Amino acid sequence: MGLTTPDAPPVDAETFESLPLSERIRAVVLHWVDCGFGSPKLFHIIYILKLAVLYIGVGVILATLTSGIGAPWQVAQWWNEPIVFQKLVLWTFLLETIGVAGSWGPLAGKFKPMTGGCLFWLRPGTIRMPPWPGKVPGTNGFNRTVFDVVLYALLLIALFVPIILPGVTGSTVAAGSPEDLGNLVSPPLLFVPLVLLVIMGLRDKVIFIAARAEQYGPAVLIFGLVPFLGNGLVDMIIMLKLLIFSVWVGAGVSKIGKHFSFVIPPMISNAPIIPGKAIRRLHYRNYPDDVRPSHLASGIGHVLGTLVEIVTPLVLLLSTDWTLALAGTLLMILFHGFITSTFPLAVPLEWNLLFMYIAGFLFLGHPNGDGYGLGDASSPWLIVATLACLFFFPVLGNLRPDLVAFTPSMRQYAGNWASALWAFQPGAEDKLNAVNRPTKNQVDQLQEMEFPRVAAEITMLQTAGWRSMHSQGRGLFSLLYHHVNDVDRATIREAEFSCNSLLGFNFGDGHLHNHHLIAELQRRCQFEPGEFVVAWVESQPIHKSTQDYMVIDAAVGIVERGTWNVADCVKEQPWLPNGPIPLNVTWRDPHYTPASRSTVTSMESAPQSAGAQKPESAVRHHDLATEPALQDAAERD
Template sequence: MGFKTGDFPPVDPARLFEMPYLERIKVLSRHWVEYGFGTPKMTHVIYLAKLLVVYVVGGLLIAALTSGLNPLEFSSWWTEPIFYQKLILWTVFLEALGAGGSWGPLAGHFKPFTCGWRTYLKVDTIRQAPWKRVPLTGGDRRTGVDVLLYIAVIAVLLAGLLLPGTADADLTRLGFDAGRVMPAVAAALAVLMVTLGLRDKVFFLQARGEQYLPAIIFFAAFPIVDMIVALKVLIVAVWFGAGFSKFGKHFSMVVPPMVSNTPWLPSKAVKRMHYKDFPRDLRPSYRGSLLAHVGGTFVEIVTPLVLLFTVNATVALLAAGVMVCFHLFITSTFPLAVPLEWNILFAFAAVFLFLGHPNWAGYGLGDMNPALLALTVVGVLFFPVLGNLRPDLVSFLPSMRQYAGNWASAMWAFAPGAEDRLDQHLVKPSEMTVKQLSALYGPEAAEVVMHQLLGWRAMHSQGRALNSIMINQLGADIDHYTLREAEFSTNCIIGFNFGDGHMHDARFIESLQRRCGFRPGEFVVVWIESQPVHRNHLRYQVIDAALGVVERGVYRAEDAVAEQPWLPNGPIAVDVQWRMRGYERVRYPKAAADREEVQR
């Protein structure tokens, strides 16, 4: 891999569609094992520059200078509550602009890199209300009101960042001189985030409201000691929830592809050792599973609980060091959707909360108001518990299932030429990814890159199921239909996605259909819901954009994880539980003349 050139898969772009679809997946999944996305090193340097210069240095200067602190004196700011408050506001600010997670080429944004504000400031882009029955949130069109709400959120964030801290007697008593972010500003921000989030769940999740909104509420309403302890409870809930979600059959399949995408790891041998028997068997090896569940599950469950309860300084120091290393390692792998700022914030939070304000110095659970503690615990656990029992009701992000492999996900299939309607009829922040790539590398190479994303998805459990169900629907037509990984395609339409299939569910497909008018059979979607914690199966839907949901069924998780990405034994077994009466997919042959005949 060069600085400006990537590692292109070993296929002839001009002959890609001469290969059967599953043969493409076989080649591209094997290529991923050794090269990951094959991204040029220049791309990673751009991400590092953004992370270090914009986020770290920019955040340090803004949080310190606007609070009367010396950014060059570490001891003057690293324990100051207002510094941590403003660092969270700075993170929310960048996320809300679209300059944090889901930014740039590793999230499918090639030109432009940033799509967040290009979506939220543009009337007629698609918005998605989380619940149909909430008054004043109906419809799926962004209006001037939504744009004004977004501007108001950005303005209040800037006010919280730039205004000096307000005096607080408790802070002064505890030896902190810089005050705190004005509670009224934090309260206004919380109200605006909820209001806009009720009209558009995408914005709420892009701003990472499921994690930062509780912190902002603590800023607005809690006395300083209660605020610090509540922030500890919140971050432990995030860590523990993520660790708990990694039990099961999905997570072991996440880590090997993530390690394969690590730019600083040139050794193919090390990457291969995380798979059972490359190139024949790409299921996780013992080493891959060990890294996943010791380096991931164990660390995220045990270490946070140690931090929350220990009163030993040495133990706290070691545990905080483990969490810092944990987040730095994730950052170094450049996972798709690139939540780099989030990981750096959490690494600093481990130090700030548990070493800067240790349990034995008046910041333990017993030092918090019992009523506020109970309210905080119930509040931070409500959505994770509900989301693990009923994943259909809660996004995997509020469910605290970050990067656990247990995601709602989808695959799109377009009849030849039908995908162009997305660019022709939608108001969105950018062209579709394939058009962006075509402008940079040509249409044939662009298709190879799009198939790399399908190969990546096939290395995860849902990918095996998505391909199986799509083969059941399309049959031999799968070899000439245009197939897309839904997460990345949705990115171009709404400006953000973070692995959440709820952003492109049946309601979203209805929004696309109202604007694009696909004919039956032109746009077929296979959509899978996350696995509930108490079930051994996952539910799926087949959606024909013109007709709605045409099939529902289930499949077993163990059947998916037992297969190879290219399904050498054929599609995995599914249990069709309902199918639209009389439904038969309208076929669209490959040749243009044949397509015209079918349409007549």
């Protein structure tokens, strides 16, 4: 890739769009193996400058100069000061809430402009997504009002104020907070943004999730509880250790299973620090015929990922040995540093940098052996209560992923995500231009950046190809082959990317573009039946071997529900050379007829590839008469 020139797939632009969908997906997948997204190096430079100047530079200046603890360059004086730590957490919280941290820029599908977030959320008439539409008083509707805009603006102000105001002396905040620990942010200031965030979240879950409220929210709450803790600041540090422990371990546990191995190869392929094609190809079984994860990739994922994220935090939390604390902290810093270096598509770079700092602040700046271990808590019940609160949503979310978004479930990077693919009949995507928003469809954004139309389409298909490389991608494409008329001519979009241009944010969470969003798009855009079809799947519950899917026709609603076995997904190639995976239909709208199976039939009769067997039946049906509850559930939605 060049400085300003992307590394595009080596295809014939004049004939590429006429190829069958499976051949086009294969082409972009094989290109991803060698080049990742193929982004120009300028994109990575922009992200690095944003981190260095806006996040680190401005953040450290604000945190230090308003705390009265040394100059920004006097790191040794402030790196382990609680008030600086508090303000850097608040600064990250603020940037996430504005929309200039995670899910920002071209690697998140924001090309022109590169910022979504606040440009959407300060604009009346854009789409908002209440988490429980029709169930919480005062939250009905999907249209952003002036009230929502004012509420969001107040939230930003409430997060900024404690950053710029000086702190209060530790000993005046709570007993057990000695003077030599420096100042703290005034606790009463911290409850205001939390209250506003809850109100905002009940009206728009997009902003709540974008703010990473499931992690920064508990941290700020712990800051605010200092006056009520028996050991004051000591208890605060211990509770913060439990918080980061829950994030790490929750993420580690979520990686157990079949999905995570499929995250590693495309992530490595997209990492600009990986030299050449040979190392990238080592992470696939037998390029170009079999691009499932190699044993090397699986080993990296489950040893350097799963094992490290579970065992190392346990050592850091329980050990009082300084050497172990140093080794464990350095390991977690390297862990987050590696993730940052890969520039993952959701680009949570600030979050990873903050966790690198948090690890050092908590376990080296306030080591267990110096009075900040679990045994130094004011009460063992404080530890029990904190752990119960912190693990409630991760446990619930992994048992019932339909109830909890993947970020509160701590499934970041797990590969086990709710996700979707969108299929438009030719020209139908243009109807999305009726949506009030400060941007356009990504394919139009790229053309405004002087991409030829075909090049823009190929770029967008690369994101769908990326999805196909993950476990759930095989199932989603299988649904499209069954439900989209003339799928080879349809416009295929990866829903997470498209959602970014409609809501201003997405972080890999299919709950943001579920049937509620599709219904709102239909209200605004008026698609005809068959023009806009969505294949959507929920995350896999930790105790099941299947995933629940639904098919949505925007003009009709949910038309089919069913399940697929994850084992059937992971044995196939991304481009499905053996045809669609087996699907278990549990409910179908009696007035709905799936698209012609001509494409499916031709795919199933094609030569098979290594690693999979042709299914006896691509679709299995349940007798709906024996499962009325499923039909009732579908009708309720």
